[in-house]
Amino acid sequence: VGKTMTAIIATAQNMKLGRCKRPLVLCTKPTIKKNWEAEFKELFPNIKLNILGNLGAEVKFDGNIEDNTITICSYQALENIWYNKETVKELLDTLYSVSDKDTKNKIEFSKKTDTARQQEKLKEDVEKMLGQAQKGNKQKYTFEQLGFDHITVDEAHNFKNLFNNAKAYNEKGASYNVEGGSSSDRGARLFLATQYILSKNNNRNVYLLSATPFTNKPLEVFNMFSYIAKDMLDSLHCNNVHQFIETFAEMRAVDLVNDQNEIVTRDVCIGFKNKDVLYHLRDKFMMMRKGKESELRRPNKHTVKVVLTPTPEQMDIINSADDLLSNTDKKGAEVLQRINIVRNATLSPDIALNNFEVTPDDLINNSPKLKFIAEAIKEQHKYDPMARQIIYSPRGVKFFPKIKEYFVKNKIFKPDEVAIIDGSTNEDMIAEYIDQFNDKDGKLRLIIGSSTINEGVNLNTYSTTLYLPFTDWNPTQHQQVEGRIWRSGNKYKDCRIVVPLLQNSSDPFMFQKLATKIERINDLMYSDSGDSFIDPEELNADEQRLALITSPAKKAKAFVHFERKNLNKQKDDLVARKESVEHLLDQKKSVESSITYYEKDVESLSKQIKETEENFPKDEKGKPIIPQNNWTYNGQVERLKNYKKYLSEYKDKLKKINSTIKNREYDIEGEDNPEILDNRIKKYLISIFIVFFIYCYTVFF
Secondary structure, three states: OOHHHHHHHHHHHHHHOOOOOOEEEEEOOOHHHHHHHHHHHHHOOOOOEEEEEOOOOOOOOOOOOOOOOEEEEEHHHHHHEEOOHHHHHHHHHHHHHHHOOOOOOOOOOOOOOOOHHHHHHHHHHHHHHHHHHHOOOOOOEEHHHHOOOEEEEOOHHHHOOOOOEEEEEOOOOOEEEEEOOOOOHHHHHHHHHHHHHHHHOOOOOEEEOOOOOOOOOHHHHHHHHHHHOHHHHHHOOOOOHHHHHHHHEEEEEEEEEOOOOOEEEEEEEEEEOOHHHHHHHHHHHOOOOOHHHHOOOOOEEEEEEEEEOOOHHHHHHHHHHHHHHHOOOOHHHHHHHHHHHHHHHHHOHHHHOOOOOOOHHHHHHOOHHHHHHHHHHHHHHHHOOOOEEEEEOOOOHHHHHHHHHHHHHOOOOOHHHEEEEOOOOOHHHHHHHHHHHHOOOOOOOEEEEOHHHOOOOOOOOOEEEEEOOOOOOOHHHHHHHHOOOOOOOOOOOEEEEEEEEEOOOOHHHHHHHHHHHHHHHHHHHOOOOOOOOOOHHHHOHHHHHHHOOOOHHHHHHHHHHHHHHHHHHHHHHHHHHHHHHHHHHHHHHHHHHHHHHHHHHHHHHHHHHHHHHHOOOEOOOOOEOOOOOOHHHHHHHHHHHHHHHHHHHHHHHHHHHHHHHHHOOOOOOOOOOHHHHHHHHHHHHHHHHHHHHHHHHHHHO
16 A cells, blocks of 8 residues: 555655666556656655656657656556667576576576587577567667666556466476466566666665565566566575476465366465565565555445356356367367356356347346346445446456446436446546546446556545456456555445355356465465455355355265365374374484483493593592503593483483474373374274265265
8 A cells, every 4th residue: 555655755765865866667557647747746846757658759758868857657668668789688697597497507698508409498588588578679769878777667566477487396306387477578678677777776776566466376476576686586596487486386286166166186386385585585675565554544345245146048158168168179278268158157148148239238137247236336326326336347348338328228327427447448538537436526426447447546535336246367456456446535434345256157166266366375475463465254265165056966076075175184184193293202212212222331331431440540639540551441431422422412302302292282191192193093084985985976876
C-alpha cells in the first residue's frame, strides 16, 4: 500500500542526497497523468517533470534530459532506447552468467565450459534473449545519451516473465524441469536497463513497485530478484536460474483435483527450502507493507461465496468437452481447448459457444452466475442509489455491450449510468469514466470491466460491491482486482467481494489451483508478525473444492481418496516417528555402551599407571621420578589421555542425543515407545486397507 507516494519520496530524497540526477519512472499509460504526474506535483511542485510518453513521434523531445529533473514514461519507452557497443558487451556478460545452463560450473562469459558445443549452446541462448530485447527496438536514443541513473518501475509484476525454464536436480540426483510463462521482450529490455543502472550506481537506484511481485512460481521469484539483486544472488552461489531453483524450490508429487474433477498426481513446486537464506534475500531487497501495518483506513472487506446449480445446457457443454478430450490423440492442445470451453461455460453457455446472436435477456437468464449478479446489482441499487458497483471478468469481453443493454432495457440503469472499460477503451475515456465513477455527483453507477481495470485504476470512492463471476488462475490477480474498491479513501464502511461458484464444474479445479498457489506465495511472503500475504480463509479453497463436486460417483471417489491419503499421511508420520525414535535409541545404546567401555578402560589403566609409579624412585617432594625412556609407562599415559578424550566425546554425544529427544518431545517410556508406535501403525494399516477396499468399490462399481 502507498507504493506511488513511497517511491516518489524516495526518488526525491535520492536526488537531494546526490545519488542520482536523472531518474526515470516507467508506468502504464493510463497512470502517467492520473497517478504519477499528479502526485509528483502535489508532493514536490518545484521538481521539473519530463512527461515523455513512449518516447515516440507524438512527443516533442530533442533527446536532452536536464539534470535534477524526473522523466515519466510508459513501458513502451524501452522500445526506443538502446546502448552503445561497449555497454552491450558488458550486459551480454551479465546476461550470460545469469542464464548459464550448466549448474555445476559457475562461469562467466569469458570462461570455458566443459565442451565447445556446450559453450556454443549457452552463447546461442544468451544471444536469443539479447535478440528479444533488441527485437523491434527503434533505437532512437541510448541510455548513455539520456543519462538515466535511477529507474522506478510501477506494477513491476508485468515484467515477471524473463527466464522461462530451468532444469535442476534434487538431493537424490533426480532431475526435474521447472517451467514458467514464455519469455517476454519487455522483460528482456527491463533486465538490460536495470543491470545498466546497477552497474553504474554501486548496485543501487532500481525500484520495483508491486502489490503482487510474483505469483507462486519459483522462476518468477528468481526473475524479479534478478532485476535488483544479482550481486547478492552471485554471493549466494545462485549465479543463474538453475542454481536458484536447486537451492530454493521444493518439488514434490502431490494429489490434485484436475479439470475433470478427478484425482491425479503431479510433480509441482510445493514451497521453498533454505528459507532463512531466502528470507534474508527477501528482507534485504523488499519492503512489504500490508494495509494493517500501514494503519491506512480501509473499509471492512467481506468475501461472499455463492454456490449455484448449473443449467442442463451448461452440463451438456461440459460433458461434450469430456467426450472431445477422450476421443482425440492431441492431448496437450485438446486439454487446453477443453479447459477453456469448460471455464467459459461456467460463466455463460452462450459465451462458451460464442453465440453472439443471443439476446441480452437470454444471455443473462441462461447463466446462473450472470443472473445472480444482475439480481444482486438491481437490489443493491434499489437499497442505495448512490452506491457504485463493478463486474470484473477477463472473459466474454465482446458480450459486455449485451450485458449493459440488459441493465438499460430492463430499466435498472440509464445508458449514461453504465460504462464498459476494456482493451478498446482509449485512455482519455478511461480517465473520464474514473472521474465520473468516483465523483459524488457523477452519473456512473456500474462499470463492466475486463483485465484493463485490474491494476492502476482506482474505483474506490463510493464503491460497495465487486462481482467476480470468472475464477482466475492467479490468486494475486484476485488480490489486484480487489484493490480497485478495497483501498483507502472509500467512503463506505464495508465493501463486498462477491464470488459466484458453479457446482460440478471446473470451479473445483480452479480452487485447487488457487489453494496450491496461495500456499506457495504465503510460504515466501510470510511476515515476522505471522500474517499471511494472502488470507487463505477468504477463498477457503480446500473446503470448497470438494463441496462444489456434486456428482455422487466423483464426490465419493474424491472423498475416499482424500481420506485414504490422510490416513496414509498419519501412518507415514508414525512410521517416520518410530524410525527416528529407534534411531535415537540405537545411537543412545551404542554411545552408552562406549561410555561404559571407556570408563572401565580409564579405571583399569589409571590403576596400572598408579602401580607402575609406585615402583619408581621418588624426589624430595615424594613425586615419582619418571625414567626418560620408559616406553611402557609413556604408552600407558598416552592411551589414558586418549581414553579420557574419547570418554568426554561420547558423553557429549549422549547429552546431544538426550537433548534431541527432549526437543522433539519424544515420550520414550510412554506413547513413543517403539512397541506402542508399532501397534498404532498396524491399526492405521488396517484402516487404510478398509478405505482402499471402499475406494476400489467406488471406482469399479
